[in-house]
Amino acid sequence: MNKEEVDRKLDDPLWLIKEHWERGKSLRQMARELGVPLRKVQRRFERYGLPTRPHAIALAMASKERAKRQAQQVRYRQKEWLEEMYIKRDMTIAEIARQYGVRPDTIRAWIKRHGLKKEKPRPPWHNREWLYHQYVVLGKTATQIAKEVGCARPTIAAALWKFGIKKSTAQMPTWHRSLQGGSHEQLGRRYLRTNGPV
Numbered sequence: 686m687n688k689e690e691v692d693r694k695l696d697d698p699l700w701l702i703k704e705h706w707e708r709g710k711s712l713r714q715m716a717r718e719l720g721v722p723l724r725k726v727q728r729r730f731e732r733y734g735l736p737t738r739p740h741a742i743a744l745a746m747a748s749k750e751r752a753k754r755q756a757q758q759v760r761y762r763q764k765e766w767l768e769e770m771y772i773k774r775d776m777t778i779a780e781i782a783r784q785y786g787v788r789p790d791t792i793r794a795w796i797k798r799h800g801l802k803k804e805k806p807r808p809p810w811h812n813r814e815w816l817y818h819q820y821v822v823l824g825k826t827a828t829q830i831a832k833e834v835g836c837a838r839p840t841i842a843a844a845l846w847k848f849g850i851k852k853s854t855a856q857m858p859t860w861h862r863s864l865q866g867g868s869h870e871q872l873g874r875r876y877l878r879t880n881g882p883v
Contacts (some may be wrong), residue, residue, distance in 0.1 A: 691721060727863075767801060771801055818843075820852065
């Protein structure tokens, strides 16, 4: 906040009253926020004849504000609230921790205590129809599929083997077609030895 803005606020009686009475700030808090000495704020109130809150009222309002902050800080210990933030709103542990000014380990401990778990989506290669469409219909290689979904090529090869998905002989390269005379088991072993299908 620059000097001109500070002076403008200090010379505005309506702003001073609003900050002090409506927002419940003490003169000391106002001075701290403006970056000026406390006496400077007090003089402005005296100059404009503005009433200040009795000390007891100021303490009560400060106590109420403190209680509100404390209640907000312990929300992360409540199962229903944590479930709302972590599961339903899909916030990360880091985001929740940052919002309440605590360490991520604290949030993680309460999530574990309440037994809250996010359902992890199954990887697409666990879906036979999806894998068949990618490998047979679209004609992609295991390497291409692995690269697109961000996993290792053997992972896709193992999924293809598990679901028994194979390309037709016409779609296979010559060297692969030459192996068609072998038994299914022999081809399967060769299939995995070569780190998956072409």
